[in-house]
Amino acid sequence: MKAKLDTLSQLSTKAILPPKNMGVARNGFSSISATDNVLTKSQLEQETYKKRAKSKSITNAIVFKLIDLKSPMEHSYWLSWRCNKTLIQQGEKITTRFCNQRWCLQCNRIRTAKQINGYKEPISKLKETQFVTLTIPNVQPKELKLAIEQMNDSLKKIRKNLLKTYKLKLKGLKKVECTYNPQRNDYHPHFHLIIEGKKEAEHLVSLWLKQYPTADIKGQDIRPAKEDSLLELCKYFTKVVNKDQFYPKQMDIIFRAMKGKRTFQPIGLKRIVSEEVEDQIGQEQSFIAPQNEIFCWEQEAMDWISASGELVADFTPTDRHKDYIDRLQNNKQLLKQPNDESRTQEPINNNKSKQLTAEQIEQGIKDFWT
Numbered sequence: 557m558k559a560k561l562d563t564l565s566q567l568s569t570k571a572i573l574p575p576k577n578m579g580v581a582r583n584g585f586s587s588i589s590a591t592d593n594v595l596t597k598s599q600l601e602q603e604t605y606k607k608r609a610k611s612k613s614i615t616n617a618i619v620f621k622l623i624d625l626k627s628p629m630e631h632s633y634w635l636s637w638r639c640n641k642t643l644i645q646q647g648e649k650i651t652t653r654f655c656n657q658r659w660c661l662q663c664n665r666i667r668t669a670k671q672i673n674g675y676k677e678p679i680s681k682l683k684e685t686q687f688v689t690l691t692i693p694n695v696q697p698k699e700l701k702l703a704i705e706q707m708n709d710s711l712k713k714i715r716k717n718l719l720k721t722y723k724l725k726l727k728g729l730k731k732v733e734c735t736y737n738p739q740r741n742d743y744h745p746h747f748h749l750i751i752e753g754k755k756e757a758e759h760l761v762s763l764w765l766k767q768y769p770t771a772d773i774k775g776q777d778i779r780p781a782k783e784d785s786l787l788e789l790c791k792y793f794t795k796v797v798n799k800d801q802f803y804p805k806q807m808d809i810i811f812r813a814m815k816g817k818r819t820f821q822p823i824g825l826k827r828i829v830s831e832e833v834e835d836q837i838g839q840e841q842s843f844i845a846p847q848n849e850i851f852c853w854e855q856e857a858m859d860w861i862s863a864s865g866e867l868v869a870d871f872t873p874t875d876r877h878k879d880y881i882d883r884l885q886n887n888k889q890l891l892k893q894p895n896d897e898s899r900t901q902e903p904i905n906n907n908k909s910k911q912l913t914a915e916q917i918e919q920g921i922k923d924f925w926t
């Protein structure tokens with residue numbers, strides 16, 4: 557069960573399709589690939605690796621920009637570079653390691669799938685569910701950490717007040733999100749909640765505005781929850797790449813403010829799954845013949861490759877994706893960046909035959925165990 561989580565993520569995404577007009581997911585790509593034809597079991601298994609290869613290529617492209625900042629989070633950014641870097645095949649089983657970091661797209665796919673599968677049922681049992689957004693006035697970087705802590709405290713107070721004064725118990729899920737506004741150069745922390753009851757939602761918003769009298773009333777929102785609300789809530793807590801723009805310094809500020817804090821929490825419901833992604837995940841598969849083999853990630857090939865040149869995902873990136881990765885890696889469309897000469901680069905692969913050298917294999921094994 558656990559081993560198949562990102563396969564489940566595909567299934568869940570298909571089961572909870574966003575409306576057609578949504579089209580583009582938060583990472584700037586359509587969240588649904590054009591695979592509406594029925595896939596065989598082994599094709600579906602390989603599809604998981606294709607999607608993971610796509611995520612990995614984006615994570616790798618952004619992670620060096622974060623590493624370059626030399627921020628206190630540098631060690632954690634390196635962990636994401638190693639996430640899914642080495643795949644070890646033993647017989648039918650392929651094992652890899654996950655970094656469990658918030659900016660990692662591979663880990664987010666697993667996390668989203670875990671949460672959807674964990675909370676689908678309890679949420680479906682709630683009546684008259686509402687999708688609520690609570691916001692505060694935008695804040696400056698220095699205020700962000702404290703602002704998020706105060707938002708959590710405010711919500712706790714409101715819950716107590718609702719129970720004591722109105723005899724209403726909040727039940728549902730809460731998610732903290734934070735976005736960066738490049739026009740205003742400030743930060744927008746906010747809550748999304750799925751909760752039971754319209755009356756509860758209305759009281760919640762009015763008490764929130766009492767806690768935050770300067771918050772814009774138009775920033776608060778209540779609407780009946782839809783089929784895709786849970787998916788919306790379970791997706792990652794910040795748009796790492798926003799409208800094809802990536803702001804490493806600003807993302808680092810958000811990640812630092814959220815360090816050690818939960819982004820996703822059940823309210824008045826049992827905690828079913830944690831936000832954590834397991835460190836090591838092994839998956840049985842049938843699309844590669846049983847063997848003992850090591851595959852290492854090659855950013856240029858956007859795939860995992862063995863010493864004999866065998867590919868795992870056989871992922872064919874679209875021109876748009878190739879261009880996107882190229883722009884992310886080379887800062888083509890980006891705003892001011894740290895001094896370009898000192899940028900940490902993906903080691904250049906001169907190995908055009910797409911095979912791993914003995915050194916690359918050795919490094920891959922080292923990275924797996926680090």
Ligand SMILES: [Zn+2]
Pocket residue numbers: 636639640654655656657660661662663
């Ligand atoms: Zn990861």
